[in-house]
Amino acid sequence: MEEAEKILVVQNLKKYFKTTFGTVKAVDDISFDVRFGETFGLVGESGSGKSTTGYLTMGIYTPTAGKILFKGRDVSVHALKRPKHIKKDMSMVFQDPASSLNPSKTIGDIVGLPLKVHGMVNSSSEFIEKVAELLEVVELPPERFMHRRPGDLGGGEKQAVAIARAIATSPSFVVLDEPTSALDVSIQAKIIKILMKLQQELKLSYLFITHDLSLMRNVASRVAIMYLAKIYEYAPARLFFHNPLHPYTKMLLSSVPVLTDEEEALKPKDVKSTGEVSSAINPPPGCRFHPRCPFATKICKAKEPKFTMVEPEHYVACHLYTEKS
Amino acid sequence: MTEQALEIKDVYVGYKTYRGTSKVLDGVHLKVNAGERVGIIGESGCGKTTTMKTILRILPTNAVIQKGEVYFGGKNVLTIGKDELNELRRKHIVMISQDPTAALNPVFKIETQLIDIIKYSEKRKGKKTEEFKARCIKLLKEVALPDPERVLGSYPFQLSGGMKQRVCIAMALATPRHLLIADEPTTNLDVTIQDQVLRLIKDIAEKRKLSVILISQALGSVKGFVDKVYVMYAGNTVEVADTKELFSNPLHPYTKGLLDSTPKLTGGGFSEGIKGRVPDYINPPSGCRFHPRCNYTLSRCEKEKPPFIDFDGNHGVACWRYCKK
Amino acid sequence: MKKISLFKTIKQSPRWESARRMWYKFSRSPLSITGLVISATCIFIGLFAPYIVPYPEHGGYFSNYADAFIPPFQNSKYIFGTDEYGRDILTRTMLGFQYSLMMAGVVLSLVVAPGVILGLIAGYHKERWIDMVIMRISDIFIAVPPLVLALAICSVLEPNIFNAMMAVSLMWWPWYARLTYNVSSAIRNEYFVQAAEVMGASTFHIIFKEILPNCLGPILTKVTLDVGWVILIGSALSFVGLGAQPPTPDLGTMVADGGKWMPDFWWMSMFSALGIVIIILGFNLLGDGVRDVFTE
Numbered sequence: 001m002e003e004a005e006k007i008l009v010v011q012n013l014k015k016y017f018k019t020t021f022g023t024v025k026a027v028d029d030i031s032f033d034v035r036f037g038e039t040f041g042l043v044g045e046s047g048s049g050k051s052t053t054g055y056l057t058m059g060i061y062t063p064t065a066g067k068i069l070f071k072g073r074d075v076s077v078h079a080l081k082r083p084k085h086i087k088k089d090m091s092m093v094f095q096d097p098a099s100s101l102n103p104s105k106t107i108g109d110i111v112g113l114p115l116k117v118h119g120m121v122n123s124s125s126e127f128i129e130k131v132a133e134l135l136e137v138v139e140l141p142p143e144r145f146m147h148r149r150p151g152d153l154g155g156g157e158k159q160a161v162a163i164a165r166a167i168a169t170s171p172s173f174v175v176l177d178e179p180t181s182a183l184d185v186s187i188q189a190k191i192i193k194i195l196m197k198l199q200q201e202l203k204l205s206y207l208f209i210t211h212d213l214s215l216m217r218n219v220a221s222r223v224a225i226m227y228l229a230k231i232y233e234y235a236p237a238r239l240f241f242h243n244p245l246h247p248y249t250k251m252l253l254s255s256v257p258v259l260t261d262e263e264e265a266l267k268p269k270d271v272k273s274t275g276e277v278s279s280a281i282n283p284p285p286g287c288r289f290h291p292r293c294p295f296a297t298k299i300c301k302a303k304e305p306k307f308t309m310v311e312p313e314h315y316v317a318c319h320l321y322t323e324k325s
Numbered sequence: 326m327t328e329q330a331l332e333i334k335d336v337y338v339g340y341k342t343y344r345g346t347s348k349v350l351d352g353v354h355l356k357v358n359a360g361e362r363v364g365i366i367g368e369s370g371c372g373k374t375t376t377m378k379t380i381l382r383i384l385p386t387n388a389v390i391q392k393g394e395v396y397f398g399g400k401n402v403l404t405i406g407k408d409e410l411n412e413l414r415r416k417h418i419v420m421i422s423q424d425p426t427a428a429l430n431p432v433f434k435i436e437t438q439l440i441d442i443i444k445y446s447e448k449r450k451g452k453k454t455e456e457f458k459a460r461c462i463k464l465l466k467e468v469a470l471p472d473p474e475r476v477l478g479s480y481p482f483q484l485s486g487g488m489k490q491r492v493c494i495a496m497a498l499a500t501p502r503h504l505l506i507a508d509e510p511t512t513n514l515d516v517t518i519q520d521q522v523l524r525l526i527k528d529i530a531e532k533r534k535l536s537v538i539l540i541s542q543a544l545g546s547v548k549g550f551v552d553k554v555y556v557m558y559a560g561n562t563v564e565v566a567d568t569k570e571l572f573s574n575p576l577h578p579y580t581k582g583l584l585d586s587t588p589k590l591t592g593g594g595f596s597e598g599i600k601g602r603v604p605d606y607i608n609p610p611s612g613c614r615f616h617p618r619c620n621y622t623l624s625r626c627e628k629e630k631p632p633f634i635d636f637d638g639n640h641g642v643a644c645w646r647y648c649k650k
Numbered sequence: 651m652k653k654i655s656l657f658k659t660i661k662q663s664p665r666w667e668s669a670r671r672m673w674y675k676f677s678r679s680p681l682s683i684t685g686l687v688i689s690a691t692c693i694f695i696g697l698f699a700p701y702i703v704p705y706p707e708h709g710g711y712f713s714n715y716a717d718a719f720i721p722p723f724q725n726s727k728y729i730f731g732t733d734e735y736g737r738d739i740l741t742r743t744m745l746g747f748q749y750s751l752m753m754a755g756v757v758l759s760l761v762v763a764p765g766v767i768l769g770l771i772a773g774y775h776k777e778r779w780i781d782m783v784i785m786r787i788s789d790i791f792i793a794v795p796p797l798v799l800a801l802a803i804c805s806v807l808e809p810n811i812f813n814a815m816m817a818v819s820l821m822w823w824p825w826y827a828r829l830t831y832n833v834s835s836a837i838r839n840e841y842f843v844q845a846a847e848v849m850g851a852s853t854f855h856i857i858f859k860e861i862l863p864n865c866l867g868p869i870l871t872k873v874t875l876d877v878g879w880v881i882l883i884g885s886a887l888s889f890v891g892l893g894a895q896p897p898t899p900d901l902g903t904m905v906a907d908g909g910k911w912m913p914d915f916w917w918m919s920m921f922s923a924l925g926i927v928i929i930i931l932g933f934n935l936l937g938d939g940v941r942d943v944f945t946e
Contacts, residue, residue, distance in 0.1 A: 045515035045516060045517065045518075046486070046515050058848050059848060060844050060847070060848060079847055079848045079850075080847065084850050087848060087849060087850040088850070090848075091848070091849065092845070092848060094841040094844075094845065095841075096841060099840045099841045099842060100841035100842050100845055101842055102842040102860055102863075102864070103864065104863035104864055105860075105863070106664055110842075113846065113849065113851065114849045114850075117849055117850050117851050117852075117855075118849075118850065147664055148664055149664045149667075149668070152664075152667075154370075154602050154603060155369070156602070157602070162845075165845070169849070184368035184369055184542060185368070185542065185544070185583060185586050185587055186368065186582060186583060186586045186598045186599040187368075187598060187602075188586065188588075188598070189585075189586040189588075189595045189596055189597065189598030189599075190597070190598040192588075192595050193595055193597065193598070196595075211515065211516060212516075212588075213516070213590065214587070214588040214589060214590045215588050217588065217589070217590055217591070217592050218588045218589070218592060218593070218594055218595055237592075238592075241590065241591075241592075251517060252516060252517060253590075254520075255516050255517045255519065255520035256516060256545070256590055257519070257520075257543050257544075257545025257546040257548070257549070258545045258548075258589075258590050259544055259545050259548060259572055259584065259587060259589075260572075260589065260591075262591050263589055263590040263591050266590055266591055267590070273517035273518070273520045273521055274521070276485055276487055276488070276518065277485070277515070342674075343670060343671050343673075343674030343675070
């Protein structure tokens with residue numbers, strides 16, 4: 001894999017937060033990359049560190065250790081220290097549409113802010129024109145929405161506004177942090193369709209973060225699963241869902257609520273969900289999943305597993321597989 | 326106690342706002358037999374929570390119950406006096422909400438809160454802490470909480486989301502009840518925990534022969550749990566059927582749209598979703614409230630509201646397409 | 651590219667909608683409306699007092715011993731009675747309103763802007779040195795009992811209404827800094843502020859155009875309630891002789907002057923005291939209403 005084909009490379013990234021309860025290891029030595037034009041999915045539950053990873057790539061947090069390379073350039077610093085042209089090239093859509101839009105501003109102002117910040121418009125009529133174009137791309141008629149406030153909009157419309165704002169500067173990379181978790185299922189479908197359309201038209205690369213596996217199956221080309229600050233399995237989407245290897249992946253898949261019998265048949269039967277996520281302050285020694293793992297052995301409690309490639313592009317960090325190979 | 330059934334007949338509820346009256350519930354009906362588990366699915370804003378609040382009469386002050394009856398145990402809940410209403414809330418019907426953090430008082434230990442509930446429900450005063458404590462421990466064991474002693478002595482912030490929800494379930498079932506209303510009890514929880522909590526509710530319901538109303542937006546979680554499903558849209562009951570029947574043979578266009586929009590674990594991309602948005606309840610659409618978003622409208626749909634008819638045995642639907650006239 | 655016309659009429663603009671919604675919430679409470687009416691009346695009197703009082707010249711040096719000590723409600727010429735110099739109490743009370751409201755106006759104009767700006771800066775840079783510096787300085791001012799501070803300042807400087815206003819201003823600003831700090835440090839962590847940061851917006855923009863508009867609710871509530879408080883403190887200063895001096899018809903001074911004639915000539919203190927009560931009541935009720943508008 002040519003380095004030039006990767007738009008984002010994350011190497012040994014760590015983020016620790018000091019709190020009164022101890023040091024929270026939110027992200028503890030993860031590495032992955034996102035290729036040009038692909039949707040890379042990051043899956044995990046609460047406490048896994050997936051959202052923190054998204055924030056680290058955008059520069060909302062400063063990494064405690066490790067590197068983030070965007071288009072080959074080292075950007076492992078806080079957003080305020082990053083050069084402006086990098087900020088123009090990456091953007092983010094946040095999890096909660098309600099709080100990602102300033103309630104006291106109009107939609108036009110919200111969507112147009114990046115244009116102003118990066119000096120992309122020269123007059124107010126050009127501003128209105130560009131904002132109107134952006135709103136039309138996300139299927140919100142400008143005449144009706146430009147002058148309204150976020151409080152008047154429904155969840156799906158708010159998220160569409162957030163997307164319009166994210167693509168305003170024609171970035172090449174967008175981090176999507178649970179973009180549809182707060183939305184109803186019928187609206188989710190619309191928003192995802194808009195995102196897919198934009199990806200095709202604008203040649204965007206996405207880092208797609210979610211806990212919803214059914215959603216992930218239909219958007220991502222490659223998936224990584226995180227548990228308690230570490231990545232435990234990566235695979236192309238098809239392999240991830242049809243041949244899950246890590247016990248946690250299987251546990252997560254077996255808990256997904258599904259509607260059809262074929263989906264039911266796809267779910268792994270050998271692992272049922274048990275237990276809860278442990279604390280990130282004192283994660284279990286060795287493999288962090290061992291307290292909940294039905295296949296845990298002595299070595300799992302002592303040593304952290306390393307990655308092995310089980311099939312092309314399919315890596316898993318689990319002692320069950322290291323021994324086999 | 327003998328057969329207790331809940332029946333909601335033709336309930337109309339509105340909220341007074343600065344722009345006029347918001348006609349949220351537009352003729353809702355529901356029937357739960359003793360020991361039966363019923364699911365209500367519908368998206369946000371369709372009136373599910375309002376309906377549940379109407380049953381317990383805990384609507385906000387600007388709500389007006391315009392019409393309709395709610396029968397429980399042979400009496401109309403909407404017209405009974407304060408004493409009877411309190412008895413209803415103390416002994417018969419209990420509700421669990423979406424956010425366990427908001428349901429628990431942050432400044433009291435779990436023990437205090439649990440004992441308070443028991444004392445209130447059974448109208449007992451005085452100390453006798455040993456007896457209460459033993460009961461609490463038994464309850465917590467029943468909801469599969471490990472280390473009940475520790476949980477009793479903790480404050481809510483020391484517990485995880487899944488544990489808090491289990492505590493709420495324990496509080497709800499501290500005294501014998503007839504009807505449990507679970508309003509999206511697992512939406513805020515991780516997927517693996519959702520599975521566990523739902524299985525727990527199912528087990529307890531079966532053991533105690535409890536009637537349950539489960540409200541959810543996640544269609545899949547309802548499927549494995551309830552006997553009968555109601556579909557609500559914009560304050561109307563639009564379809565009802567036995568679970569299997571509903572998912573394999575949905576009649577109402579809205580139900581079909583919802584099922585289509587749900588992403589499948591087996592892949593297959595996304596549908597178009599359902600066009601349009603949830604109606605403005607202050608000026609709702611004429612006739613069938615779904616008609617602006619429906620792909621199968623007849624000329625009648627805009628003029629008259631379709632009645633709820635029994636299409637096929639246990640399968641009812643409110644749609645002009647299925648009216649023989 | 652077709653032209654996007656702005657809203658068809660003012661009535662469709664988002665500001666009008668917000669105004670309507672706010673008025674609806676406000677008008678739900680009869681007490682708030684009462685507060686609004688009382689405050690509006692007080693402001694009206696304060697603004698136009700010199701033009702509407704029956705005896706404008708009674709506000710300064712004036713004596714008419716023939717008409718001194720007339721009790722109230724007995725004489726159509728002097729409805730509230732007269733004081734020891736024969737000056738009409740009604741006139742002087744209404745002129746007193748003017749002084750009181752002027753004091754509130756001046757103090758709040760001086761205090762709100764700096765306090766809010768400092769609070770915003772401290773809130774945005776929470777946990778950094780600038781936050782510590784600003785908030786500890788404001789803590790120092792808050793720690794001193796307000797009246798004591800004002801007394802100390804006024805006794806050192808020449809006692810007049812101007813110095814009284816300066817003293818009150820000096821001890822008032824930290825409350826705004828602290829309030830704004832609390833609100834803005836909470837807003838600072840909202841997603842929309844982070845969105846602005848990652849897109850590269852300047853700190854000035856973020857503080858004043860993203861955070862500040864969302865702080866206005868509590869600030870406005872406090873300003874409204876403060877009118878009453880400032881007037882109370884100002885009257886207290888005049889009462890002990892450190893604010894406005896005779897013959898200025900300040901409400902506090904009048905209460906003090908009339909005090910030595912109690913209880914026989916009770917009306918000299920009573921009406922000015924009532925005046926203070928009414929202004930404070932009016933603005934307090936109004937402030938409660940404003941707070942309800944901004945609370946969900």
